Amino acid sequence: MFRSLLIANRGEIACRIMRTARRMGIRCIAVFSEADADALHVAMADEAHPIGPPPARDSYLRAERIIEVARASGAEAIHPGYGFLSENADFAEACSSAGIVFVGPPASAIRAMGSKADSKALMVAAGVPVVPGYHGEDQSEERLAAEAARIGFPLLIKASAGGGGKGMRPVHSAADFLDELAGARREARAAFGDDRVLLERYLQRPRHVEVQVFADRHGRTIHLHTRDCSVQRRHQKVLEEAPAPDLSPALRERLHAAAVAAARAVGYVNAGTVEFIVEGDDAFFMEMNTRLQVEHPVTEMITGLDLVEWQLRVAAGEPLPFEEPPEPRGHAVEVRLYAEDPAAEFRPSVGALKGFSGPAEREGVRLDTGVRSEDRITAHYDPMIAKIIAAAPERRMAFERLGAALAETRLGGLATNLAFLRRLVAHPAMVAGDLDTGFIARHAAALIPPPREVPPEALAAFAAVHLERLRQRHLGDSPWDRLSGFRLFGPGEEVLLLRDDVGVRRIVLHRRRGAMAAIVDGGTAIPVAADLSDGSRASVDGVWRHVSFSADDGVVALTFGGEDYGFRLLDPYAPRGGEAAAEGRLSAPIPGRVVQVLVAAGDRVARGQVVAILEAMKTELRIVAPADGIVAHVGCAAGDSIEEGTEIVTLAPPDESASPP
Incomplete structure (x- = not known):
């Protein structure tokens, strides 16, 4: 086994690999960009090296610099994680040339599966069914438009050189084809440095089902069951579960066999994933990801295996410990917690994480993250904050456990999809397993409700905790330092003014003999209290609940009662009139x-x-x-x-x- 390992990645996957490697007695070496100098994976490493400025092309994508660090640090192997250089055949070959083990498949397998068009031709030769479409070399607009007309609409434009939803565009009519083609090519060029595309028939209600495969250097190739990754936004996964629900035994066996055949066809070694489009009882090969997947924890939860451990063992030349896959135990489901705004078409957000805490890790609940409270989500990298995973003997119980874990999760400071995820895992159609890639769009009204005013109870709770924090921050010996609202005559009164999605709201907080009451928008007084001894809690009309919020530059992100709210604090004593910026x-x-x-x-x-x-x-x-x-x-x-x-x-x-x- 290796004595030292360089992790050529960042964030939660770098932390995940380090935890396993350290348990195996392997010394861990990290690399980091200037933006990640204070990151968690850097703090966890035995040794960490800077590799360049924040943009990935100047740091995490600099293969020659990463190999330099590996040589200088004495690393015997490099684990690429996922993303960045993980599916770069040239990098795999450069590692080998430098005498460093690449923890992944051989470069030949990466190349064979790196082009969606070439891989589909390979799969046809191996007897694996593929979606009808065009995978040719002629990339002229005229040829692509003619092939689109032959395939018929709707169809899907897909970047030939990559995945993750980059360079993927559905097209519903011939009139939109050239505009969408241009957009897909821009995205593909930016993400992969290659603007070639392929065209495929766009199935109406497809599921995205994948099979985890593993192969060693001793001729053994096995599957580790299915995963369903149908719930997506912008063609990128949000929720994954294993095994994939509601597949007939015959279809499941066909998927297992096709995945193993695909891996053997390219001489695959190490962990990989073969992805399929499933509609009814039909299954078509989509692509192979020649790396570890983000969603690997759900497979680990149902098999009891540590896939990173076996990646390292296989890379070191050890055989897999079994000839047949272990039987799946129960069901597991994972959601990806992102810094993004679902109400703004899942637009990514940036900023500091405030008050971030995940669920307590316990049997059947797992948190994978690479960030801490006060860490910043920047515009340079993927906005994923964490993965939250739950497992149970049966599917419905796994979703219940996941819902409870999400209810425990706290964070603020920037827009996230936390409230969206809470609604998603509790949605009746999700619990029933009525899945396809259009799930989010079809249920958008329930999953992404329209803007609404912040309820009075939430505002009252916010006011109580916010003003109590200010009061404690200013405790001092002098009565002039105290923000208790004391007055000689009448009750103390504090006023908060804010603007939510509906309009301007006014909160008046009265204090009398240690008791507080909040009046929201001139309504009736609501008894409130605040407790900051263990986190932040507020009592509203006698009911205690956790309150989590951040207030940066007057912009407040509030979580109360399992819901997220956003608003801006205003100066209640400012003169009437103009907003800072023109509405246009x-x-x-x-x-x-x-x-x-x-x-x-x-x-x-x-x-x-x-x-x-x-x-x-x-x-x-x-x-x-x-x-x-x-x-x-x-x-x-x-x-x-x-x-x-x-x-x-x-x-x-x-x-x-x-x-x-």
Whole structure:
């Protein structure tokens, strides 16, 4: 076994690999970008080396620099994790040339499966069924448009060189094809440095089912059962479970056999995943991920295996310990906790994590994360915060355990999908196993409710805890330092003013003889109390609940009663009038690079029209006009790297002059 291992990755997967390697007595070496100097994986490592500036292309994608660090540190092996260089055949070969073991498959297998088009041809030759489509070398617009017409609409454009939903676009009509093709090529070029695409028939209600495979160097290739990864947004997974529910025994066996045949066809070694599209009793090969998957914990939970341990053992030349896969035990389900705003089309968010704590780890509940409270989610990397996993003897119980684990999870400081996940795992159709890749879109009304005003009980709880925190922070010997609201005549009174998604709200907190009452929007007084001795709790009308919130620059993210709310604190004593920014100013929601500006000063735009495209955190964000208007000013150009809040376009009402300044 190796004595030292370099982990060529970051975040939760780097931490996950280190925990296993350390348990095996292996010395762990980390690499980090300037943005990750204080990251958890750096703190956990026995040795950590800087490798460059924050952008991945200048740090985590610098193969030659990572190999330099491995040589200098004496690392005997490199584990690439997932993402970055994990499916880079040149990197695997460079490791071998340097005398360092690459923990993964041989470069030849990575190359064979690295191109979606080539891999499909290979699978056809191996007798594995594939979705009808076009996988050819002619990438001209004319040929692709002709093939699209032959396949028929709707169809799917997919980047040939990669996965993870990058460069994937559904197209519902011929009129939209060329625009969507251009967008898919931009995403593919940015993510993989390769803008080739393939076309496939777009199945109407497909499921995304995958099979974990494992192979050693002694000729043994096995499957480790199925996973269902159908619940996705932007073609990226949100919830995964194992085994995949509601498959007939015959279909399950066909999937197992096809996955093993696919792995053997390319001489596969180590852990990999073969992905299929399933509709009814039909199954089609989609792609093979030649690496460990984000969702590997659900397979570990039902098999009792540590897949990272066996990756290391197989890379060291050991044989797999069994010829047949262990029988699955019970059911496991995982959700990905992201820094993103579901109400804004799952737009990624950046900022510091405030008050982050996951569920207590116990039997049947697991938390995988690479961040701590006060760590920052930046625009440079994937916005995943953590994975929360639950397992139980049967599926319904696993979902109940996961719901309880999500209820325990606390965090604030930036927009997240936590409340969305809580609704997702409790949704009746989810619990019933009525799954396909359109699940989120079909149930969006329940999963992503429209903006609503913050309920009075939540505001009362927030006011009690917020003002108690301020009071304790200012305790001192002098009565002038205390924020207790003391007055000679009448009860103490403190006023909070805020703006939520509906309008301006006013909270008045009265104190009398140690008791507090909150009046929200002129309503009746609600008895409240705050307890900061063990976290933050508030009593509202006699009922105690946990309260979690952050307040950065007046922007508050509040969690109360299992729901998340957002609002902005206002100065209650400020003069009436103007907001800081004009309503027509469209600014960058997060740092990123401008891909396209689609309007010019003086143009008329309609509500919902795309005015610019921004690329950030591996995602293309479409900036749309919130109302009809005239472009008064354009603040950036294609290719610009811009910070959060930078003006992109400013709109004037359609009845006003729009001459550029």
